[in-house]
Amino acid sequence: MIAIAAVDQNWGIGLKDQLLVRIPSDMKKFRQHTLNHVVVLGRKTLAGFPNGMPLAQRTNIILSRKKDFTVRGGVVVHDQEELFRELAKYDSDEIYVIGGGSIYNMLIPYCDRAIITKIDYTYEADTFFPNLEKLPTWELAEEGEEETCFSIEYRYQTYVNREPLPFPESGDNS
Numbered sequence: 001m002i003a004i005a006a007v008d009q010n011w012g013i014g015l016k017d018q019l020l021v022r023i024p025s026d027m028k029k030f031r032q033h034t035l036n037h038v039v040v041l042g043r044k045t046l047a048g049f050p051n052g053m054p055l056a057q058r059t060n061i062i063l064s065r066k067k068d069f070t071v072r073g074g075v076v077v078h079d080q081e082e083l084f085r086e087l088a089k090y091d092s093d094e095i096y097v098i099g100g101g102s103i104y105n106m107l108i109p110y111c112d113r114a115i116i117t118k119i120d121y122t123y124e125a126d127t128f129f130p131n132l133e134k135l136p137t138w139e140l141a142e143e144g145e146e147e148t149c150f151s152i153e154y155r156y157q158t159y160v161n162r163e164p165l166p167f168p169e170s171g172d173n174s
Contacts, residue, residue, distance in 0.1 A: 006117035012125025020123040101127040120153040
């Protein structure tokens with residue numbers, strides 16, 4: 001499973017349920033990575049998409065504690081156990097975790113890679129990605145050259161988790 005996010009210098013990812021910044025080339029790279037794959041996201045992240053609709057040409061698995069929440073074009077699960085049962089249907093290399101903060105925190109121990117766009121700026125943020133530099137099993141494996149979009153400087157980084165946790169067994173063999 002792969003986490004993918006754009007983070008600022010403090011690993012901030014959002015403010016008031018919105019992205020901190022939109023970098024067109026990064027959005028394109030995100031689309032290239034996730035197209036025709038499975039994306040896992042929370043209900044609030046989905047609400048921030050255009051018209052609150054799932055991403056096209058991807059299997060969208062949305063985690064929501066609201067039992068009556070449904071969305072056309074997406075698979076809604078309501079807890080971690082139900083999520084792992086659904087994820088077990090897919091090859092873990094096809095699954096991208098795309099946010100928000102609580103989803104990243106829940107699933108980062110199970111991810112074997114993280115594709116990070118590290119923005120060289122500190123924004124006001126209320127939602128954060130786990131700081132991989134402080135997690136003992138994670139290490140920076142690859143770092144791209146600095147790029148610039150308007151006045152925003154950023155670089156792509158790939159982190160690897162040397163000891164990802166296996167998906168928990170749900171106990172349901174159906």
